[in-house]
Amino acid sequence: MSLPEEDLTCPVCCDIFRDPVLLSCSHSFCRSCLKQCWDTRVRECPVCRRKASKSPPPSNLALKNVCEALQQVRRQITEEEHLRCSLHGEKLKLFCLNDEQPICVVCQASKLHKNHDCSPVEEAFLDCKNKLELFLKSLQSKMESLKMLYRTSADMSTYIKYQTLETQRKIKSQFEQLHQALHDEESARTEAVKKEEEERITAVKEKMNKLSAEMLSVTETMSAVEKQLKEDDLNLLKNFKATQDRDRGTVDGLDDMSGLLIDVTKHLSNLKYRVLEKILDNVGYSPVTLDPSTAHPCLILSEDLTSLHYSKQPSCCPDNPERFHVSAEVVGMSSLGSGSHHWIVETGSNQDWLLGVASLSAPRNTEVAARPENGFWTICFRGGELRAMNSPPTLLTIKSKPEQVKVQLDCSKGTVSFSDPVDHSLLYEFTQTFTEPLLPYFYTQSTKPLRIMPEKVIITVLQQ
Template sequence: MIMSLPEEDLTCPVCCDIFTDPVLLSCSHSFCRGCLKRCWDSGLRECPVCRKRASKSSPPCNLALKNVCEALLQVRRQSSVEEEMMNCNLHGEKLKLFCLVDKQPICVVCQSSKLHKTHDCSPIEEAVLDCKDELTISLKILQDKLDSLKHIQRNSEDMFGYIKSQVLSTQRIIKDQFEQLHQILYEEESARLAAVKKEEEEKTARTKERIKDISAEVQSLRETISIIQEQLKENDMVLLKTFKDTQDRCRSIAFGSNSMSGLLIDVTKHLSNLKYTVLEKMLAHVDITSVTLDPNTAHPCLILSDDLTSLHYSKQPSHCPDNPERFHMSAEVVAMTALGSGSHRWVVETGRNQDWLLGVVSLSVRRNVEISARPEYGFWTLCFRDGAFRAMTSPPTTLTLSTTPKQIKVQLEYNKGTVSFFDNVNDTLIYTFKHTFTETLFPYFYTQSSHPLRIMPEKVLFTMLRQ
């Protein structure tokens, strides 16, 4: 619409140029404000065209004409820039090709030069489409990465509250057990509370540092995404000229590790066999369990006892962070004890629990996907479900037992490559797996019953050696 107006309609009669800040006289003639002022300063206060006397008040701005003139000047400037952008800076020729090696637009003279003679080129029109497609793909990848980092960031922030609840729970349990050991254990209790507090500070500091790193990555990604979005809005030639720099910026972004492993409070370290560690002070008999559950691996629907020796299923999942160590798909948990060599055994009281799996599992088992409990997937387990016992081989082996054991002894001979299950009451063998173990193993527990599975304590005797 602007270009359809005759240019003389937009030209000041005094300076013969496009109006600048035009004003309107009562006679309907318009002039640049500066031109009119110079005319009036050197003569009568009248219209320079029709000589009609003007009022003494300042003439009003011709806003409509001003807007049209400014729009015309803008179009001229843009056309000039676009025309300049379309020509080669070196040869003045029109940029018609895009060098696929150097990722920049070139002219036909450039193509014949030594710099680009051996390079593959494509027409500008094709290059624009290809570059837009490539930038769109890069933008999608970066946006997905940003979403992933935001999720990790939110989960990291959630860990603050959970770490605090772990600290409070752990401190409460420690206090309860130390109260049972009376005043003689006061110094030990204080030392352990201090250890929990120190670990809280360390884990909190590490978590803050991780969030700081993630925030920096998020900011970097946002800036790069913003740049790409702005480039996609530019005209084609601007996009092509800046394409290489933009892609180099995308490739230069280095992402840190997304792992959040090891940030939770090591509850087992503070609570495992707590009473046993102070037996030398008590000089008496206490219970000890060779296997202690690791709450940082427990599925949210599993409820663990304060002493980490029993578990049962709840339909109401607890609120816990989505840390990598945790089982996410089914009601599973492993013990903290790593089994890498030698002989190991523990007894689990099943009681009235009618739905359980017990055994060992490999360290490398994935915990965020649903996997069948089979040896080929790193599981060596005994299952009791629907009133039947099964050894979880491939396929499962149904077992016939004369009685239903209430206590199951699990015995691992790592070096010999066997995992055996016994009725602990009469020491009757139920089933033995044979396998050559190459990975670290962990005691494994699964249940979907509200009746608990309990790791039975062992009695330990202290004897005094006299010289």
């Protein structure tokens, strides 16, 4: 190629011509470079400033062919250099298995690769290609998992907003109930004060009426006495006894003014305490609260999280790892790791349930039997029969289906017992050394609810 490289360079972009065009002044430019110049300036040659024709400039085919040939030579040189060792200039015919890079025969004999295992590049190409294909498959699988996690995260974000609104609504509802209870109690107590006011005023008015009558009687007596004093001696003596007897008719007790005021102490003494005590009589404490984040989508929990029932229509909840994914199960909120605990579950007309405790690490994403070897200590009622879920299950003899079941966990003794709270009869007891915290456990596939019974709250006053 006789032309020097600078003659093949566009004066605008200073690079090899791409689709060159020729102006009437014999200067050539890339078509795109010339268009850019003309878009911003007048239509003239960017080099000599000679006015250009209004017609589109023709392609410089000869220059285009020379430039394309130059580019082809450059690519070939680059490819050849790519296939040669950068240290020795020899062709890369081997692949070092230790360093996982192509080398030449001189590299193989050098200290860097002398004792390394090598293979021909053709064989290494096939091996590496297979490995990369497997790696690509693993990356594709990882990408699918990441996409699934991303979708789950997006679902969780939406569900968190829903949870926030629902929780706020339920909090507001319960406080409205408390406000209403306080308002009703306030109304009742202010009405009691008003009623006592009316009774006291009535009593005072009655006393005032009696006092008025007595005052009238005394006035009349005084007039009679004054008149008697003006008469002669004999008439005074004749009417003396009658005048004396008139005063004996005075009503007794008119001077007793006690007990007429409002009994303020009765209405205000320890008012807050007595109102709280009365409200607590109607508000039970649940020893176990269900954890909605663990509930299977087909389980419907009550607003106060103390009852559950089954629904064939699953709820829209995220697939979080804490949730039971396969079976209609849920656990309590608080883990129990020490001490003694008990709760009573009302089974009512539910004919398909399991109750007991589950270990904190019990599996939740696979279907396993709720038995001790899997971290569950439960009893099961199904098909009209009650069983302790051992391996195999133990059929329990009962007179009738229990309407309530008391579950008692004693961590120090290592026992989980089940009894009928009505007659206190023991249904079954597991003995186990627990190595991790436990959670109250519930299962049902019945539309009839299981309900955790509330316990009465007792306020104790400590005397100082």
